[in-house]
Amino acid sequence: MKCLAYLPTHDGQATKAGLEAVSYAKKCGADVVALAIGALNADGGVGSAGASKVLHVAQDLQDEAQIARAVSEAARAEGASLVVAPHNHVGRAVAPRVAVRLGAGMVPGVTGLLEGSTVKRNVFSGKAMAHVSVDSEVKVITTTPNAFGVEGGGAEAAVESFAPEVGEASLKVTGFKASSSDGSVPLPEAVRVVSAGRGLKGPEHWGIVEELATTLEATTACSRPVSDMGWRPHHEHVGQTGITIRPDLYIAAGISGAIQHLAGVNQSKVIVAINTDPEAPFFKAADYGIVGDAFEVLPKLTEAIKNLS
Amino acid sequence: MKILVCISKAPDTTSRIAFTEGDTQFDSNGVQFIVNPYDEWYALVRALELKEAQGGSVTTITVGEADCDPVIRKALAIGADDAVRIDANPTDALQVASLIASHASEGRYDLVLCGKETIDHNGSVVGGMLAELMNASFVSLATSLEVEGGVVKATREAAGGLESVEASLPAVVSAAKGMAEQRIPNMRGIMAARTKPLNVVPAGDALQAASVAKFELPPAKGDCKMISADQPEELVRLLREEAKVL
Ligand SMILES: Cc1cc2nc3c(=O)[nH]c(=O)nc-3n(C[C@H](O)[C@H](O)[C@H](O)COP(=O)(O)OP(=O)(O)OC[C@H]3O[C@@H](n4cnc5c(N)ncnc54)[C@H](O)[C@@H]3O)c2cc1C
Numbered sequence: 001m002k003c004l005a006y007l008p009t010h011d012g013q014a015t016k017a018g019l020e021a022v023s024y025a026k027k028c029g030a031d032v033v034a035l036a037i038g039a040l041n042a043d044g045g046v047g048s049a050g051a052s053k054v055l056h057v058a059q060d061l062q063d064e065a066q067i068a069r070a071v072s073e074a075a076r077a078e079g080a081s082l083v084v085a086p087h088n089h090v091g092r093a094v095a096p097r098v099a100v101r102l103g104a105g106m107v108p109g110v111t112g113l114l115e116g117s118t119v120k121r122n123v124f125s126g127k128a129m130a131h132v133s134v135d136s137e138v139k140v141i142t143t144t145p146n147a148f149g150v151e152g153g154g155a156e157a158a159v160e161s162f163a164p165e166v167g168e169a170s171l172k173v174t175g176f177k178a179s180s181s182d183g184s185v186p187l188p189e190a191v192r193v194v195s196a197g198r199g200l201k202g203p204e205h206w207g208i209v210e211e212l213a214t215t216l217e218a219t220t221a222c223s224r225p226v227s228d229m230g231w232r233p234h235h236e237h238v239g240q241t242g243i244t245i246r247p248d249l250y251i252a253a254g255i256s257g258a259i260q261h262l263a264g265v266n267q268s269k270v271i272v273a274i275n276t277d278p279e280a281p282f283f284k285a286a287d288y289g290i291v292g293d294a295f296e297v298l299p300k301l302t303e304a305i306k307n308l309s
Numbered sequence: 310m311k312i313l314v315c316i317s318k319a320p321d322t323t324s325r326i327a328f329t330e331g332d333t334q335f336d337s338n339g340v341q342f343i344v345n346p347y348d349e350w351y352a353l354v355r356a357l358e359l360k361e362a363q364g365g366s367v368t369t370i371t372v373g374e375a376d377c378d379p380v381i382r383k384a385l386a387i388g389a390d391d392a393v394r395i396d397a398n399p400t401d402a403l404q405v406a407s408l409i410a411s412h413a414s415e416g417r418y419d420l421v422l423c424g425k426e427t428i429d430h431n432g433s434v435v436g437g438m439l440a441e442l443m444n445a446s447f448v449s450l451a452t453s454l455e456v457e458g459g460v461v462k463a464t465r466e467a468a469g470g471l472e473s474v475e476a477s478l479p480a481v482v483s484a485a486k487g488m489a490e491q492r493i494p495n496m497r498g499i500m501a502a503r504t505k506p507l508n509v510v511p512a513g514d515a516l517q518a519a520s521v522a523k524f525e526l527p528p529a530k531g532d533c534k535m536i537s538a539d540q541p542e543e544l545v546r547l548l549r550e551e552a553k554v555l
Pocket of ligand 1: 239256
């Protein structure tokens with residue numbers, strides 16, 4: 001099976017989400033060719049993750065319609081029966097277009113390997129899983145960030161330049177505003193997350209949350225009311241109507257654990273709940289729990305982690 | 310400006326999730342259905358705001374069977390002018406997108422809005438497919454939306470921040486949190502919705518390539534290990550030695 005992986009890059013290097021997509025295809029048993037667009041240093045690090053070749057489009061494309069044309073043309077040229085991309089902001093815009101262009105069935109945000117024509121994904125915001133079967137010869141799959149890990153140890157991939165017919169752009173990027181100045185990993189891709197809710201009582205108390213997050217090299221998140229009240233920005237809102245995450249470690253302080261909140265976080269590998277109320281529903285979904293005041297527990301926890309090293 | 314808003318029904322967020330027929334069908338027994346929150350809170354409300362500011366019309370479209378009518382009436386109560394329901398029981402996003410495209414193509418609408426995903430299938434796929442099928446531009450995960458002089462000006466979620474983009478019409482925009490504030494329908498809206506047109510059209514040919522073979526519930530969670538509030542070192546030790554995440 002041949003696979004074309006769309007590889008988002010940053011400063012000439014493959015992004016982690018892109019490498020995960022490549023590793024995923026490799027684990028599915030595919031011979032993987034990656035497509036990179038814009039600046040690229042050597043093979044962008046993709047050979048190590050398992051790609052045998054990189055098709056490089058030198059022109060920097062911003063419109064996903066154009067990127068989709070490039071991906072589709074590359075998939076046809078390589079005779080790929082599988083196209084993969086990360087299920088993040090770019091993948092969500094590119095992959096559906098590619099599926100239409102290739103007449104392919106698409107399975108978004110998978111959490112399992114492609115076995116025959118069936119692949120597993122989360123549905124009902126993480127409350128269930130579905131095994132989706134795809135009838136078409138070509139299949140388009142987007143991979144859930146932080147669900148598969150990145151393979152290493154492969155040889156450097158050959159880089160070939162590629163000049164697809166991408167047509168006119170219908171969209172252009174006119175600006176960018178970073179959401180965090182601290183350079184932490186974006187939430188959907190974060191390996192560790194420290195999250196807090198209404199129990200923190202006001203935005204002025206977030207220092208203890210941020211300190212724990214910094215110490216753990218974690219990203220901060222919050223419950224919905226916290227972002228609705230403007231205590232924290234919208235992009236930190238996790239849950240059924242916010243962002244769905246699956247970090248290795250999720251620490252929730254002062255969050256009750258309502259079903260809509262849990263839906264977005266219950267795929268985390270390990271959950272720690274900190275709450276003054278021993279009956280808080282979060283303790284039913286957590287692996288470790290502390291009944292206590294977040295204002296006391298969080299600083300102590302930060303201290304204990306600092307003492308580790 | 311003529312705006313089309315894609316509306317989907319979804320189980321209420323507190324629904325018990327269960328399956329029937331050998332785990333091949335969602336068990337809707339006793340389940341309350343709502344308008345998919347992203348469609349209602351953000352896509353529909355922003356469409357209404359644009360209409361209020363600039364004139365035009367807001368039509369909703371739903372691919373589904375008659376059991377969708379109550380949520381469509383809710384969208385009409387919030388303020389949409391009329392509704393289209395394509396009568397089909399779709400199994401796949403490609404099918405939904407191609408049925409909507411068959412109605413929305415040929416320049417019938419300037420702007421198509423949809424929610425960023427549904428809370429049941431969580432696909433995030435219909436908008437992008439629709440844009441490709443309609444040969445329209447596509448802004449995904451938009452957190453704000455303006456249309457000025459025939460140009461879509463939006464911000465959207467991007468790696469580590471928000472990107473500002475400009476796109477040409479016709480456009481498809483998928484709506485994320487931040488685009489608008491939820492509106493609660495008032496009594497007048499609810500009364501008016503009863504007589505607003507809800508046009509049911511038969512489904513024509515559609516593309517279709519994927520379907521759910523089987524659903525599965527996650528394994529039951531083990532017990533939560535409780536640690537005393539004075540012993541954060543113990544938690545750290547467990548996270549490192551037992552859970553191996555530090
Ligand atoms: C359609 C719909 C969609 C929704 N989507 C989401 C979603 O995506 N994400 C989401 O989060 N919510 C969502 N909600 C809201 C959800 O139902 C809850 O209301 C919300 O998660 C509660 O947030 P919270 O836990 O921060 O606040 P609360 O419910 O007020 O809980 C605060 C908790 O903090 C504890 N506490 C208080 N003081 C302290 C202290 N000093 N130290 C430690 N603990 C303390 C309390 O015991 C309590 O458990 C949705 C609701 C609906 C109806």
